[in-house]
Amino acid sequence: MIYVVTALPWEARPVIERYNLKRDDNCKFFPMFKGSNMCLIVSGIGKMASAIAAAYLLSGGNAGQDAAIVNIGVCGAVKQQYPIGTPVLIHKITDHETGRDYYSDILLEHPFAEGSVETHNQIVRREYIDSGQSRVCTDFVDMEASGFFQAASRFLSPHQIYVIKIIGDYLEVEEYDKNKITGLIARAMDDIHGFLEHVERYCRHDEPVFSDAEQQQLEDIKKRLRLTVTQGHQLAKLAAKYKLRTGKPLPDFSDIIVDEVKVKAEGRKAFEEIRRILAAE
C-alpha cells in the first residue's frame, strides 16, 4: 500500500487523476482519496499539518512492512541548479526551527535529481536570504517535509518513507499559481509513478514462514488445546524453527489433537507431545 500526503489540493490533483482515486467521505478530518493500492490525504500547509496527516494514515495498524509513504509537493530552490519543474528525491531533511535532521534510506534506483530540503514554518523568500535574515544550508526549502518525516518514522522504516519535491520557484514568487503547480506535478507524474511502482514491489512482505493452511492449523491447535497466550507464542516459535531447520511442512498432529479438550491438563499433555515432535528433528 502506498500512502501519499500532499499539502494542497492542487498538488494532489495530478496524483488523484493518475491513479483514479475516489474521495472517501467517511474521513471527517481530511480530504481523503482512495484507490486499489493507494490512499492520499490533503493535509493543509505546514509541518504540523503534514505530521498529523501522516500519523492519521499510518496509525490505523494496517500500515506494516509492506507499506510506504510519500510526501509530494512543490518546493523552492535556493540555487538555480535545476530548471523549474524538476522532481527531486530528498535525501536529507532539516527542520529549520529545531535544527534536527532526518534521512530517507535511498536503496532503489530512481529517475530523480537528489537534494536536501529545509522545512520552515514561514515562506522563505529570496530577499530574506540575501539580507542574511534567513540562513539556509540545504538545496531546497519547503514547509512540510520535517513534520511529515518525523511522524512517519514512528511507524515505518526509513526505506519506506520518501519525500519528492518538484521545484516550483527560486524563492521569488509573490503569489502562487494553482494551475501552474498542478501542471508541474502532472509533468513529473510519469517518473513518480514508475518510482512508486518499484517502491511498492520492494516493500512487499517477504515470504511468510507459514502457509495459510499452516497458519490455520496452528490456530486450530491453540483453540482445541485451550493454550494460554504464552503457550500460543511458544507453539508458533517452535513451529517456525521446525520449518526453518527441516525445510518441511508442519507435521500432521491430528492423532494428538482429536477433540477440544475439556480440562487444561489434557491440553498441556498434548502440547508437550507437540513440542517434543517439533523439537525432535
Add this chain to the structure above:
Amino acid sequence: MRRSEGYSLLNRFSHIYIEQKALSYPVTDRILKRFPRSVKVVVQHYKDVFNRTHQDFRRQKDSPKLILAVKQEPFLYQGPEICEDFGNKNFYYASCVLNCLYDCDYCYLQGLYASANIVIFVNIEDFFEDVQKRIEYENLYLCISYDTDLLALEGVVPYASKWIEFAGGKQNFNIELRTRSANYGAVKRFTPAEQVVLAWSLSPNEVARRYEKLAPPLETRLKAAKTAVEDGWKVRLCFEPILKIQNWQEIYSAFLKNVFEIIPADRIFDANIGLFRMNREQFKRISRFRTDTDVFAYSMVCSGEGIMSYAEGERMKDFMHRQLIRYLPGEKIYS
C-alpha cells in the same frame, strides 16, 4: 545497479554520509575520490544516520551506504570473554570500522547495530596515538579487524595496510588481522612482521556457500592463507563458528583434511575452534527477523554468563578438537 523482481537496487555506496568534522581528513578525501559518483550528504553526527530508529538491517544490506565519521575516545576496548585471547595478556580490540561488506547469516553485527551501513572512522591516527601511549608502559594484544572485515575493505580504505605499517618493529605490541577475504594481495608487499598475525576464518564449503554470503569461497581463502604462509607471515586458522548442519561431523572432518592438504600444518602459527555462540540479547533480537535462515532455529542453551550456544556444544567442540589434533600439536590449538 542490481535488478531484482520489478525494481533495481542502487549499487553499494551509492551514498556517502560525511560528518562535518570528518570533511577535512585525508582519509575522507581519498574515499570520496575513490567513489566520485556517489551522492555526498553532510551530516552533523554519524549517529544521526547510523542510529536512526526502525532501520531495516536486511534491506540496508541490499544497498549499504558509507558513513565517514570522527571517532571520539575511547579508541580501544577490552576484549570480551566470548572471544579467544590466544594466551595474550591485555587483549583489546579497535573498531576503526563498524559493519562489514559480507553478509554472513550468523553475524552478530546484525544484532549489535541498528544499521547495516558501514561506518569508517577517518581519524585512524588517533587510534595509533592511543596505542603508542599504552605500549610505552604495557604489552598490548590488539584485534584490529573487529566488528568488521578490514582486509575485505582494503579497496575502500587501506586500514589493514596502515595497521601493519604502524605495528612493524614496535615493542610490546601484537595485532591480529582476521578476515574471511582472499585479499592477501593488498598486504603482500609488506615484509612479514613479528608483531602481526594474519588470521583466516575458514568454514567448509557447505557452510561458506550457504551462510557466508558475499564472502569468497573456501578455495580462494585457502590459497590466500597458503601464500601468506609461504611468504613468511604468522598465519592463524580460525575454525569458527562451527555450525550445526546436517552431517556436521563428516563435513567438518573432510573440511579439515582439505585445509591441511593445502596449507602446511607445520608452518601454521596457531589455530582456534569456536562454536557458533552469541550474547543472549543479540541472539533474541536477530532470531526475531532472520526467518530466512536456519542458523537460529536449533536448540540452544544459555550459559550463566548470558551466552547462547548449542545444547550439545561440548560434544561438538571435543569432536573438532580430536579432529584438529591430527594435524596440529595440542599447544597450538585454542578452544
